[in-house]
Amino acid sequence: MTQTLTLRVNHETHELVVPLGTSLLTVLRNDMALNGPKYGCGLGECGACGVLVDGMAARACVTPVAAVAGREVITLEGLGGPESLDPVQQAFIDCQAAQCGYCLNGMIMAVRAVLNRKPDATPEQLRAALEYNLCRCGTHVEILAAAERAVRLNAAAIGGGHDAQFPSE
Structure with a gap:
């Protein structure tokens, strides 16, 4: 089964169709080619997959992508770029x-x-x-x-x- 979601990632809106239960990390890395968040432990314990959801730290490997629909997700790539670092x-x-x-x-x-x-x-x-x-x-x-x-x-x-x-x- 799949679900259609609207995600706001790095100030851009995306419409996605993903399998139920898909993690935010999977969508960020595989569907959006954002490689800032890393797959570390897969258990939410190491922090390598960290992102911001509405400005708060979240572990993307254990966050279902459906849980962030309609919320602002910022990855490392969304903080700043070479010309204007955070x-x-x-x-x-x-x-x-x-x-x-x-x-x-x-x-x-x-x-x-x-x-x-x-x-x-x-x-x-x-x-x-x-x-x-x-x-x-x-x-x-x-x-x-x-x-x-x-x-x-x-x-x-x-x-x-x-x-x-x-x-x-």
Whole structure:
């Protein structure tokens, strides 16, 4: 059996016919050729498949695509592009917060989700948001530094000041 759905992904509307029970990750990667979200564990435990649904972090591998019909889904590709990176993407580049890069999609999306809710997130809040995102390469120190830098870059992008809780660079 199939279902016809209207999805809004990266600010574009798509009409799709998909089998019942299809995951959001399957549709994003196979039907829309969006490769930011990765297939990691398939159980919603590693975070590699992270996306934003209405600005909140979601695990695309365990989210039925029907559950996001009519909602705004943003993937890594929808955050920014080479000419205009999202502050979180820029922070990860600035801090060289990558080794193999497989986890980066989920890390970046988790940080963006926190900043959507709490632009002045503390280091503790950032750590809590990243707690269930796994990095197999051990790049945690650089990822946390990038998350803290993202708070500063995000504040500058939205016209805020420097957050005193982070040391200046």
